[in-house]
Amino acid sequence: MMMGKGSVNHNSRTFHAQNTDPERSHLNRCYISEPIKEVYHTLFDEAVIRYNEKQIRSDRTIDNYYEKIRTGKQEKLFHEVIFQVGNKDDMGVGTLEGDKAVAILDEFAKGFQERNPNLHLFSAHLHLDEATPHLHLDFVPFTTGSKRGLDTRVSLKQALAAQGFTGGTRQETEWNQWVLAEKKELAQVMERHGIEWEQLGTANKHLSVLNYEKEQRAKEVAALETKIVVQEQTIESLSEKKEDIQAEIETAGKKVEKIAARLEKVERQENLIGLNVRRYDDDPEWQLPEPPALMSAKAYKTKIVEPLFTKLKTAIRSIVTQYLNLKATVADLKKALARSLERVDSLAERLSTAREENAQLRKIAGDYGRVRDAIGGERVEAILRQTQMAERTVVVDHVYDTLQSTKRKSRDAR
Numbered sequence: 296m297m298m299g300k301g302s303v304n305h306n307s308r309t310f311h312a313q314n315t316d317p318e319r320s321h322l323n324r325c326y327i328s329e330p331i332k333e334v335y336h337t338l339f340d341e342a343v344i345r346y347n348e349k350q351i352r353s354d355r356t357i358d359n360y361y362e363k364i365r366t367g368k369q370e371k372l373f374h375e376v377i378f379q380v381g382n383k384d385d386m387g388v389g390t391l392e393g394d395k396a397v398a399i400l401d402e403f404a405k406g407f408q409e410r411n412p413n414l415h416l417f418s419a420h421l422h423l424d425e426a427t428p429h430l431h432l433d434f435v436p437f438t439t440g441s442k443r444g445l446d447t448r449v450s451l452k453q454a455l456a457a458q459g460f461t462g463g464t465r466q467e468t469e470w471n472q473w474v475l476a477e478k479k480e481l482a483q484v485m486e487r488h489g490i491e492w493e494q495l496g497t498a499n500k501h502l503s504v505l506n507y508e509k510e511q512r513a514k515e516v517a518a519l520e521t522k523i524v525v526q527e528q529t530i531e532s533l534s535e536k537k538e539d540i541q542a543e544i545e546t547a548g549k550k551v552e553k554i555a556a557r558l559e560k561v562e563r564q565e566n567l568i569g570l571n572v573r574r575y576d577d578d579p580e581w582q583l584p585e586p587p588a589l590m591s592a593k594a595y596k597t598k599i600v601e602p603l604f605t606k607l608k609t610a611i612r613s614i615v616t617q618y619l620n621l622k623a624t625v626a627d628l629k630k631a632l633a634r635s636l637e638r639v640d641s642l643a644e645r646l647s648t649a650r651e652e653n654a655q656l657r658k659i660a661g662d663y664g665r666v667r668d669a670i671g672g673e674r675v676e677a678i679l680r681q682t683q684m685a686e687r688t689v690v691v692d693h694v695y696d697t698l699q700s701t702k703r704k705s706r707d708a709r
Contacts, residue, residue, distance in 0.1 A: 296478055299375035299431060303331070306420045306431045319388070319424040326404055326419035331373060331435070334417045335361040338437055342447035351549070360445070368657075370449045373417070375433045378403065378481060380490065383426035393428055395488050397421065400430045403484050407432060410480065413454035443542045557628055 305312060307328055339360045347356040357363055365372050380386055380396040387393050400421055408416045411434070418433035436454035439447045455469035456462070460476070462469040482492040586595040 296376060296378050296474060296481070299377045299433075303418050303433060306418060306422075306433070314425055315422075316424045322423040324401065324421040324423075326421070327416060328420075329417040331417055332361055334415060334435055335364075338415060338435065339445065339447060339449075342445040346445045355545075357445075364449050370451065372449075373433050373435045374414075374451065375431060376477075377429055377431055378477075379427055379429040380481070380485060381427065386427055388423050388426060388428055395490060396428045397423065399481070399484050399488050399490065400428060402487075403481050404430055404432065406480075410477075411458060413437060413457045557624075 307325065343357050343360050350356050361372070364370055378400060380399050381392065385392060386396040404419055404421060407419070408414075414434040414436050416432060416434045418431070420431045422429055422431065435449065436451040437447060438450045438453035438457055441448055441450075441453070452462075452469055455473050458473070460469040460472040462472070478492075485492055584599065586592075586599070
């Protein structure tokens with residue numbers, strides 16, 4: 296099993312490469328061939344609609360998710376894997392053993408989608424117009440129920456995690472675990488057809504020197520491609536971190552907008568109170584009238600002055616209470632607004648840091664590839680092993696020195 300280049304037109308034989316025999320192309324088998332743009336519409340259109348409905352800013356909406364992934368750097372549009380049983384010497388096309396390989400790959404291909412519900416298979420071809428039967432499987436990995444961004448989106452890491460491949464160490468990544476599981480599944484199909492999986496070591500004496508060297512280079516390329524997948528998964532994790540921060544910034548921004556709206560409402564209420572106060576100056580209801588003819592001073596005080604004063608006191612108490620409450624609310628809102636703005640600044644700083652980490656990781660990945668191309672894969676691995684051994688030696692020496700120092704202190708204490 297190895298990663299393919301993902302040339303759907305080549306797989307469907309829209310064009311022929313030099314290593315194919317067009318006269319045998321009619322023997323090829325096509326299990327499924329869907330236009331990838333249609334696949335993206337089927338998988339993601341409803342999620343895009345739900346996502347866009349939640350956006351306040353128009354620049355956050357997604358017009359075309361296919362183009363977003365195609366032009367972005369976080370995810371690939373799709374992935375391709377190639378499966379093959381044996382080689383041209385022991386499983387060549389047209390031989391009895393080659394026919395067994397065809398039957399094995401046919402059974403394996405028909406069960407792929409059921410085994411991998413989060414890897415949407417849109418192109419699957421079994422080629423019999425080359426030296427050895429082999430299977431090309433192209434799929435779009437997706438995850439559902441995501442709490443940030445689109446609830447259904449492209450993600451190789453999350454798609455494999457949803458299928459139980461949770462990753463761990465740098466060697467035990469989601470991708471490596473899934474590859475091993477698919478190889479074991481293929482081995483079980485092989486056993487049902489009487490073929491045993493021979494897991495070869497580095498020595499393979501029946502190959503010629505040239506073929507052996509080619510095989511070693513292919514293994515190095517496959518190993519490098521696996522490391523690239525790990526790097527892509529790491530970049531995806533950083534991208535997810537960046538998207539989380541952006542989502543937090545958006546939430547904080549909405550909170551700021553709500554606080555600002557409440558402040559504006561409170562200020563309007565303050566203005567209304569001012570208008571209510573001013574109306575007491577001119578409204579006849581609140582003026583002290585002239586005493587009627589023949590009314591005594593005592594009756595005037597009891598029937599007119601005191602009721603008006605009582606009414607005024609009640610109104611003033613209500614106004615003062617409203618004003619004090621609004622003043623406290625304004626103070627609280629201003630404090631909340633200041634905290635939210637500080638939160639936005641902090642999140643913006645974290646987002647900038649995440650972008651820098653992402654850029655550094657991409658640079659490291661590029662530098663690693665250039666170094667590997669320049670000095671060779673085996674030399675790079677040898678240097679890494681030497682460095683790791685040197686680091687372990689330093690750690691052991693440090694532990695030994697610490698133990699010796701502890702022993703000396705213990706003897707001195709006794």
